[in-house]
Amino acid sequence: MKISSFISIICFFIFVTISAQEGARFKENKKIFLHGNSVLIGNNILGHHPTKPLMNTKISNDEVNMKYIDVDSDPSTFSSSQANISNLKNGARIAHAELYWYGLYPYKTSALRESRNKLVHVGKGQRDTIVNSIKFKTPNGTYEDVVGEVVFDSYSSNLFIENSPYVCYADVTETIQNLASRNGTYTAANIKATEGKILGGGSAGWLLYIVYEDENESPKYFTTYNGLAEVSNNAVTISFKNFKSKEEGDFKTTIALAAMEGDRNIKSDQVSILNKKKRRFEALSTPMRDKKNFFNSSITLGSENSSKRNPASKNTLGFDLLKMEIPNPKNNLLNNSTTEVKLKFETKKDRYYMFFAAFETEINKEYLEEKTREAQDDESTIAFTPETPSANSETTSLNDKAEIEAPNEPIELSEEELLLRTLNIESVNIPGLVSGYYLITNVFAELDNAKSWSKYLAEKGYTPKTYINPANNWYYIYIAKNKSILPIYDKWQKTKDLEYFNKIWILKINL
Structure with a gap:
């Protein structure tokens, strides 16, 4: 194709x-x-x-x-x-x-x-x-x-x-x-x-x-x-x-x-x-x-x-x-x-x-065709063609190809892959948000409470950010996000035992 x-x-x-x-x-x-x-x-x-x-x-x-x-x-x-x-x-x-x-x-x-x-x-x-x-x-x-x-x-x-x-x-x-x-x-x-x-x-x-x-x-x-x-x-x-x-x-x-x-x-x-x-x-x-x-x-x-x-x-x-x-x-x-x-x-x-x-x-x-061929072997790309009705079907064909060409010898997993296999991270879709792993500190139904918490975090030296979940209209306050789980997990390890972060957790968004 x-x-x-x-x-x-x-x-x-x-x-x-x-x-x-x-x-x-x-x-x-x-x-x-x-x-x-x-x-x-x-x-x-x-x-x-x-x-x-x-x-x-x-x-x-x-x-x-x-x-x-x-x-x-x-x-x-x-x-x-x-x-x-x-x-x-x-x-x-x-x-x-x-x-x-x-x-x-x-x-x-x-x-x-x-x-x-x-x-x-x-x-x-x-x-x-x-x-x-x-x-x-x-x-x-x-x-x-x-x-x-x-x-x-x-x-x-x-x-x-x-x-x-x-x-x-x-x-x-x-x-x-x-x-x-x-x-x-x-x-x-x-x-x-x-x-x-x-x-x-x-x-x-x-x-x-x-x-x-x-x-x-x-x-x-x-x-x-x-x-x-x-x-x-x-x-x-x-x-x-x-x-x-x-x-x-x-x-x-x-x-x-x-x-x-x-x-x-x-x-x-x-x-x-x-x-x-x-x-x-x-x-x-x-x-x-x-x-x-x-x-x-x-x-x-x-x-x-x-x-x-x-x-x-x-x-x-x-x-x-x-x-x-x-x-x-x-x-x-x-x-x-x-x-x-x-x-x-x-x-x-x-x-x-x-x-x-x-x-x-x-x-x-x-050059376009060369870049397209590279995309077929790169999991970080989305490839599509006028003959293909959706990106999902093309992604499936790429995955199938990967399975056919996979070697029989054992696959060595990366540090990130090993970590993800051991963690049970909730995954959600939030329209408009950049995909990645988010370190969530708290959730509020009331805007004033979200503002107060964000102000408190700022006083502690953090840079809190907020998004609204359209499914419940609640305010989610996070202090870090990344496409990779490793830096987020590291920050979670350093903050999870702090008294004011007793409920901090990692959320996978749009991945």
Whole structure:
């Protein structure tokens, strides 16, 4: 059977060098090889008015008394904004879909007040510690609750305390795959952020990135990653590896980026790409993004503003979202058979937080087939083909092949396999959560109790995180997670005898 594409799950072949202050180290989230393309949409969710777009491009986000945008006329939501997809083929197979949301959220509200002849920012109301639960609506659908992974929330740390950024992520691949029509209006709601004025200016928004399979498209390599790093006085350099671009002829390379708190009127921020021939970084730009003011509070696709949004503001007040092709005439910037691309993010006056990036480049058909063959022998990959109705049936055939080719001599089990055979770990499925082993400290039916416990753990020096189990709507507080059982088991051994952890346990989620 010919296999035309595959997806790798959470592999770490992307190398990230961060000289700036990190909130969460960037990590590769998905790696995909297939015939296909991608779609990117999103919108901000804090603005100057609940429904009206902001077209004045001279206003910075720290000048605006921020209000929640709320365009859906639904009393069950306090914030909502929309974006449209119009060019996704309904017959195309959805390979992967990622939903992100973020906010600057130190308090519920904040205002400028005069104190001793100076203006100071005064926050009011303790912000909600649960930021990973929102509502999401697809075309012709109704709101569904999405509980995502907290990539980073500075509120429980001593980083970025003046504006407390957070970033959340959810895998919504299955949701998009099950849609009768993928084109239409997508709405994200109940994303939390501080209303009013905070130091540096408020900001909040969301994005949806979809990779789809289409045999009429060229073979491509896709990778996405997430995290949170402050770009200020020091640069952030990212190296994309583990691919090989087309060996002959022209080829297209595309990047997608998202950042928060890039001020339109503060210049000097840049995104540069390494020109290996000249051994220097060269600044990128588009007609909508100046090379010396790249992050300028806008949502752009190529050379145009993305206008299929509600509200369709030209000034998105600190939220930057873009997809652009890297200019490469006559391959003078990126060579054929390129195996590494470096991007550098920097600024001299502004400050912004990077939290999402995607990289795409055209590859040879033979290279795609090579990667597909590798996938057949790699248990960490999912392979599928247009002739196969589901990934499950393909997985079965791969397992059958493994049994046929297995040697007759005894199989030596790894340390992890031996440990898993001795442990009786409960397994559950939680939509939207990253798969792995979670170290659960407690469960609460009431939000206030969950908040109190999380605060107590933070005082003990832990970084507690929370997810909501949609089966019972209870709050699960965990202090560690990993794809491997070994580090979680080690942490469990070190904490299980502590007085306040008398009920700590390991839970296997989405594995």
